[in-house]
Amino acid sequence: MKAGVVAAAAAVFAGGVSAGRAHGHRHAHQALFEKRGHAGEVCVPSCTTIYSTITGEATIVQPSPKPTSAETPHTTEAVPTSSGPITVPTPIPQTCPTPGTYTFPATTVVVTETTTVCAASTTKVPQGTHTLGGVTTVVETATTVVCPYATTKTENGVVTSVIETTTYVCPTPGTYTIAPITTTVTASETTVVVPVVTTICPGTYTAPAVVTTITETSVVVYCPFTSETPFPTTSPAPLGRGSSPAPPPGLGGSGKLWAMTYTPFRPDGQCKTASEVDEDIAAIAKAGFTTLRVYSTDCDTLPNVGAAARTYGLRMIVGIFIGKVGCDNNDPDVAEQINALKEWKEWDLVDLCVVANEALFNGFCTVSQLTDLIVRTKQELGSVGYNGPFTTTDVVGAWLENDVSSICSVIDVVAANAHAYFNGQTLPGDAGKFVAGQLSLVEDVCGKPGYVMETGWPSAGVCNGVACAGHSEQREAIESIMNELGNKVVFFSFRDDPWKNPGDCQCEQSWGCAEVFGV
Missing domain, CATH: 3.20.20.80 (Glycosidases)
Structure with a gap:
């Protein structure tokens, strides 16, 4: 993993120049020839994931119910249904219970220090069972990876995104996706909300005023923030x-x-x-x-x-x-x-x-x-x-x-x-x-x-x-x-x-x- 962020997308002792020191050289150069210091772990066919929960900032992720068709009334003024102060510029979920035209006012958030939060992303998926989200990491050798990841918990019918940590132990180099979520979709196509660990950089973020016309019932609209400062990212570019x-000229072969x-x-x-x-x-x-x-x-x-x-x-x-x-x-x-x-x-x-x-x-x-x-x-x-x-x-x-x-x-x-x-x-x-x-x-x-x-x-x-x-x-x-x-x-x-x-x-x-x- 790259240091400082959530996991993204893991010797020769100089022995002189005389042949008389060769025996000492052999032992001192052992690390030169051993291609991996953890070779023993590499060849052990086992893999274990150990979960633990830590306290982290959470945001409410409104579930997206299946909409039903309805006629559009002329105009309906709506008040945003999100509650609580907005402290970080994660997209604001706004629930539109009935068809109509909704106006959501502009919102500005000032972030003074780098903050890691659990945010939500959305993706459209077809009918079936899908594995989404998680943290992808590339490791070069047998290693133990400890990293935060985003997941959801349901309490009293409310789905909440939380940040947890996992210790992931694997014996071989390779690419691993840690702690993905599995969801089953019964409709032909559904927009699924996937929690992600997101790093918010200092800056002023604005969610502009939005006027939207809704033609179905129980629709959730997400109002994203924009900023002149760098956008929050889930992995460094x-x-x-x-x-x-x-x-340089001369390096490399011709064939x-x-x-x-x-x-x-x-x-x-x-x-x-x-x-x-x-x-x-x-x-x-x-x-x-x-x-x-x-x-x-x-x-x-x-x-x-x-x-x-x-x-x-x-x-x-x-x-x-x-x-x-x-x-x-x-x-x-x-x-x-x-x-x-x-x-x-x-x-x-x-x-x-x-x-x-x-x-x-x-x-x-x-x-x-x-x-x-x-x-x-x-x-x-x-x-x-x-x-x-x-x-x-x-x-x-x-x-x-x-x-x-x-x-x-x-x-x-x-x-x-x-x-x-x-x-x-x-x-x-x-x-x-x-x-x-x-x-x-x-x-x-x-x-x-x-x-x-x-x-x-x-x-x-x-x-x-x-x-x-x-x-x-x-x-x-x-x-x-x-x-x-x-x-x-x-x-x-x-x-x-x-x-x-x-x-x-x-x-x-x-x-x-x-x-x-x-x-």
């Missing part, structure tokens, strides 16, 4: 994508392939030699990739991978990794990585610098700390000649749940890690559509072009809903992603990692996808 700037993640580790987690790295990079180039993404600077990543990339004509995405809470610009591990990049400085190979990987999601950085770190890295690398684009990458939920406007202002492109396997409602053949949808959400957050820095599918593991791991499923998912947006994604990962813990989904060792590409 995303930034438009139409004005997004073009991506269905662009980049592959690469980490220079042997199956036991030790660092690979330069010749072993060269062999791997040659295979990646043979598969048709044009770019490599590396995460940090240890295991002699920059000199070894850089030399092989130059030999085989590949580009590089370099990175700064954060593996612990703090995200301090002056942290020795961060400084070591920045210094390694400054000493290497083969910028003619580099298309993008990624500062941190899922640092918000893992709680290693606050938004402010990450913003400062990106600015510091830009200054440091800029001082030795790098003038290419910068970004940070995180799961989609981290982009949506935080106010990331300060980060948006200091990055050139937006980036996300999106793994369709962790959405239990996504079949392998639909992985491409899922990843494209995730990228679209993140692009809207910053209004900038976006890229996926990690995506893939495991070749082994348990089924997560309809998302099952396996070699054929991996191939199907990756082909789906390639066809949908292959020129904007970095596939994870080159080879399997047998040294890792398999995790509760039994998949953590099995993301290697080189065989799908024939190498």
Whole structure:
């Protein structure tokens, strides 16, 4: 959910550059390879909703009785039937008991502070049973969502809208509609009143005078307010994508392939030699990739991978990794990585610098700390000649749940890690559509072009809903992603990692996808 509103519409420790520190590196980089920290919860097939009621401002919602036909008299003066002071500009229900011409006077309400209320919306539905309203939220991992929602209660024949809260526990990433209402319509078409949680912004709101002619009995008329200030909304409007700037030149592929993640580790987690790295990079180039993404600077990543990339004509995405809470610009591990990049400085190979990987999601950085770190890295690398684009990458939920406007202002492109396997409602053949949808959400957050820095599918593991791991499923998912947006994604990962813990989904060792590409 996006922070501050009702839910709308969810690491690498720098280990030095010498192979002698590889064993420590293996354990420190565990979070880099575990695709979700809550994988155990993701693979638990259960979902529970726990309800609780809280005190909230309520408005009376008049039920809409079925009207009956009648002739229209010449004129009938009516007095509004709403009672009680109007404190917020929710639509005023006015009951017209008999046919005639009704005049409702203008009403003005001044709101001095942001207020959350239970308002009413209306929608026409045909005959049948319908599920309406509720709160829609998108979660990136197994999580517990606590949010207010609007519902109705009937007491002594009076239907009242109230705000309640619910704790919604679900084990898989995905889109959930929390606490909808169900209504049955017997007429051919009926206007149904649906309560909604609405945020009212400060301002002066006016319901203008209304003169209306009613031809039926027991009709309820809603008189809405208007304002020169922003209208109340039930969800924040995303930034438009139409004005997004073009991506920096050089980013992305020209066909269905662009980049592959690469980490220079042997199956036991030790660092690979330069010749072993060269062999791997040659295979990646043979598969048709044009770019490599590396995460940090240890295991002699920059000199070894850089030399092989130059030999085989590949580009590089370099990175700064954060593996612990703090995200301090002056942290020795961060400084070591920045210094390694400054000493290497083969910028003619580099298309993008990624500062941190899922640092918000893992709680290693606050938004402010990450913003400062990106600015510091830009200054440091800029001082030795790098003038290419910068970004940070995180799961989609981290982009949506935080106010990331300060980060948006200091990055050139937006980036996300999106793994369709962790959405239990996504079949392998639909992985491409899922990843494209995730990228679209993140692009809207910053209004900038976006890229996926990690995506893939495991070749082994348990089924997560309809998302099952396996070699054929991996191939199907990756082909789906390639066809949908292959020129904007970095596939994870080159080879399997047998040294890792398999995790509760039994998949953590099995993301290697080189065989799908024939190498």
